[in-house]
Amino acid sequence: LFKKANLNKPSILVVAHRGASGYAPENTMVAFKKALELKADFIELDVQMTNDNVLVVIHDSNVARTTNGTGEVREFSYKELKMLDTGLWFNRKFSGQRIPTLQEVITEFRGKMGLLIEIKNPDLYPTIAESLASELKKNNLDCPRNDEVIVQSFDFELLQRFHQIVPNVPLGLLVKYRVHGISNVQLREWSSLVRYINPNKALITKGLVKRIHSYKLKVIPYTVRDKKSIKGLIDAKVDGVVTDYPDYLKE
Numbered sequence: 001l002f003k004k005a006n007l008n009k010p011s012i013l014v015v016a017h018r019g020a021s022g023y024a025p026e027n028t029m030v031a032f033k034k035a036l037e038l039k040a041d042f043i044e045l046d047v048q049m050t051n052d053n054v055l056v057v058i059h060d061s062n063v064a065r066t067t068n069g070t071g072e073v074r075e076f077s078y079k080e081l082k083m084l085d086t087g088l089w090f091n092r093k094f095s096g097q098r099i100p101t102l103q104e105v106i107t108e109f110r111g112k113m114g115l116l117i118e119i120k121n122p123d124l125y126p127t128i129a130e131s132l133a134s135e136l137k138k139n140n141l142d143c144p145r146n147d148e149v150i151v152q153s154f155d156f157e158l159l160q161r162f163h164q165i166v167p168n169v170p171l172g173l174l175v176k177y178r179v180h181g182i183s184n185v186q187l188r189e190w191s192s193l194v195r196y197i198n199p200n201k202a203l204i205t206k207g208l209v210k211r212i213h214s215y216k217l218k219v220i221p222y223t224v225r226d227k228k229s230i231k232g233l234i235d236a237k238v239d240g241v242v243t244d245y246p247d248y249l250k251e
């Protein structure tokens with residue numbers, strides 16, 4: 001695993017959720033810089049597309065929550081989207097932040113932290129898998145070393161399609177909370193494609209982590225926002241944690 005320093009000493013990957021989003025506006029360059037400063041191993045980021053096919057880093061399909069604009073991301077051109085302020089909503093001191101492109105994040109942070117890239121809303125962007133694959137190829141990241149890039153999604157079929165184009169990019173399947181948990185039949189199917197199972201942290205038990213590991217898969221649950229839930233996850237032997245506060249886990 002990327003940057004895993006001492007293989008003899010069990011360590012847990014710290015994945016900064018949308019950057020260090022507890023301290024800075026999510027999915028912005030300043031949140032990713034903060035994650036680096038807090039020594040996160042990975043940044044997690046969400047990717048969507050403009051109407052002129054630029055991959056941009058934003059969580060919601062609509063810009064209203066995290067910018068000073070309104071409307072659907074897919075209806076903006078990149079030039080229009082770039083005019084929006086995405087720092088102000090979080091705190092006035094972050095005004096002037098812009099929605100980054102995936103390319104800007106790759107250029108600035110590759111090699112410094114791992115990139116956990118989530119493909120958002122494939123139903124809204126029919127060609128997003130293909131666009132992401134070409135962007136990774138363009139950056140020579142279609143055969144990433146030591147999992148320096150992982151692509152994740154809640155959509156298994158999308159990951160299958162993506163894998164057809166760039167078979168060497170490690171994949172993670174996000175799993176929402178479900179009352180009946182995760183079965184071995186599902187794990188067997190998923191293990192033929194992905195290297196990581198990234199479930200809602202409410203699904204995590206020691207037993208589940210053991211079963212996931214028995215399929216030679218890693219497990220990185222999301223999203224930790226309080227110090228209390230960290231201990232249980234460490235005890236359950238997860239491989240990493242997605243958190244808004246990368247320093248909590250380091251502590």
Ligand code: G3P
Nearest residue numbers: 044046118174222223242
């Ligand atoms: O990495 C897991 C997490 O990012 C998935 O949920 O809604 O924050 O994208 P969300």
Ligand code: CA
Nearest residue numbers: 044045046118
């Ligand atoms: Ca995400």
